[in-house]
Amino acid sequence: MKHNEQLDLNDYFYFFHVVEKRGFAPAGRALGIPKSRLSRHIEQLEARLDARLIQRTSRQFAITDVGKAFFRHAKAVVEEVRAAEAHVKQSKEALTGKIRLSCSVGVAQFALEGLIADFIKAHPNVEIGQFVTNDMVNLIEAGIDLAIRGHVDNLPDSTLIQKRVANVEWRLFASPRYLADFGHPASPDDLKDHKGLCLGWNSDIAQWNLRSDTGAESQIEFIPRLSSDDMVTLKSASASGLGIVSLPAYVCQSDVDAGRLEQILPGWSSGSATLSMVQPTRKGVLPAVSAFAEHISTELPKQVSIRPSSMP
Structure with a gap:
């Protein structure tokens, strides 16, 4: 692609939906536009990039290796645009949206006791889905916005955003x-x-x-x-x-x-041990998620500290 060519974000948007829905027809139905229009946009995108992104026949839909790599970037662009719009809207309104949280059983029962309820009461338009498990969850595959993990050694996945929140x-x-x-x-x-x-x-x-x-x-x-x-x-x-x-x-x-x-x-x-907050990315994060992360960073250390009443 030449540097002086005009960037069409619609192509990114349409390509993202075609791949996410695994086909032109289902993407067209989801977006309410003809699949022929989607096909033209993808063809224009491939021509501008001089690369085949999708192998398509009447019976098969497959994403090329180049297409898979491009999809990751297209997804990031779409999420960033959505987050920007949400940030502008929510800057004028109360926090909204659903936060998907993962934590261990012990953290859910004791460390987060009261903290989630306090946040929801302060932001009644926010919903929180809590996935409680002692297994190590793949945050990206599970669609988790934020996880609280207890560990003695360093956490293994350095590609995630990690923040040490409290010592236990x-x-x-x-x-x-x-x-x-x-x-x-x-x-x-x-x-x-x-x-x-x-x-x-x-x-x-x-x-x-x-x-x-x-x-x-x-x-x-x-x-x-x-x-x-x-x-x-x-x-x-x-x-x-x-x-x-x-x-x-x-x-x-x-x-x-x-x-x-x-x-x-x-x-x-x-x-x-250490309690750390882990997120898959800082890009495209809704304000509600950022606010909840700040709430956890502030309140969790108080929750797990040894208070004088625990000493004989």
Whole structure:
């Protein structure tokens, strides 16, 4: 294409819809225009680019490799135009649109508790679809706008937009009933005489990796009375007096406040992790998504912090 040729964004728009709908006829029906008109626009686009984008016969519709690459750019152009229009409209109106959010079970049940409801109450024209799973979701394939992921090491996919939002401390907890029966551990070595619960459903031998506020370390192996990959199950079991459990401090916060659990060895951490916000792109993002991301960045650290009431 010559640099002085006029760019026709309609060609990008029509090509995007033809590929998205997998054919000229379905794209024409969706747009309400004849497929012959669509075909002419695609032919003009291919002639201007001097490249075949779509292989088409009476029985087959296939996108060439060049066409697939061009589609990614055409999609970005269409999304950017839509976002620009939405930004202008929504700058004069309340936030609107649907936000598709993905997070793990633990984050959904505890870290985001109240935060989603608060945002929707503040922006009643916004809808949020929450996909809760402990599996690593492909955000692009699943159409997710934003994900909250907990991790110890760096997240693997560097092509995504990643922002570290909060640090999470893990601590040891037990119920007052259990501590009355078996005593309060005064040091990590005392844990060898106690009963433990383990996160991970198939653990024959588990280990607490402890680190003190002064940097000392201690590893305590134990045979778990109960192992489960569900934090709620472990928290409830510990509150019932079954044993000591290592969990994120924010997960046990309400139980500590209510007196159902006590933190033990307060000078020792049983682990740490990071909560990061992940997005597939910053381009074409609706204002509602950006506002929700800012809300999470501000409020989530407060939600997962260790408050004074969690300390004995």
